Amino acid sequence: MxxxxxxxxxxxxxxxxxxxxxxxxxxxxxxxxxxxxxxxxxxxxxxxxxxxxxxxxxxxxxxxxxxxxxxxxxxxxxxxxxxxxxxxxxxDPRIALRSAEVDATARAELDARLARLDRTRPWTAGTLALIADNPGVRAPDLAARLGRETAAFKRDVRKLKELGLTESLEVGYRLSPRGRAYLRR
The missing domain is CATH 2.30.130.30 (Hypothetical protein.)
Incomplete structure (x- = not known):
């Protein structure tokens, strides 16, 4: 709705x-x-x-x-x-999750969740890196850089958002503090 x-x-x-x-x-x-x-x-x-x-x-x-x-x-x-x-x-519970600490337990949980998402087609690391390097860039432009359809790319980014790793902007996305901490490992 x-x-x-x-x-x-x-x-x-x-x-x-x-x-x-x-x-x-x-x-x-x-x-x-x-x-x-x-x-x-x-x-x-x-x-x-x-x-x-x-x-x-x-x-x-x-x-x-x-x-x-x-x-x-x-x-x-x-x-x-x-x-x-x-x-x-x-x-929205994802807001608190975005700034949650990434300690060893959280890192292990995120690693396991991302591995499950990557099971059929590895995409999470590339998508996180692309968003990190291109905050605020339109989803169609990001999807094109990966050779993907926009709708499928957006669905995948929503999965990362559910984990508190990304957040939506007026235009495009950016990594959340949690997403940046996770990538710094």
Missing amino acids: LLRRPTLDGIAAGAITCAFRRWDRPRVRPGTRLRTAVGVLAVSAVEPVEPADLTEADARAAGHPDLADLRAMLDRREGRVWRVDLHLDGP
Whole structure:
């Protein structure tokens, strides 16, 4: 479920408590946790609603200035209208992980995780080195340097991000403090 930055900021501030989407079926379920730029969001409810039953209060709860704006957004898509109730559930755990120490135990765990990722095709060391040497460079440009498709390259970088080794920038990536410490071994 994609949410724009102003919506995320509104959720973090408590001003936005729901989102409306047109889907053929729900794309999230109650209990889903979404990692976002403002932290982890928790989905507390997902319910179908009739567009005719939407109110001005619904529009404001979803961060729209008025009901007409909410309806215009929904009219751009096909499918059933779903109300998704959500709230900020805490900070993104990857942020703390990015600055975590790389002691001998952490290094051994990272070595094992990276070895598993490299099992079918070695890529982690080359990707980490490329990001280290090219912070802030667009993903398509980095992928091209490795002769890879952009989507597959981005998926792999997300795996490194899960380990706290990289972080996303407005454009491109950089190594996190943990990633730099790991490479200095």
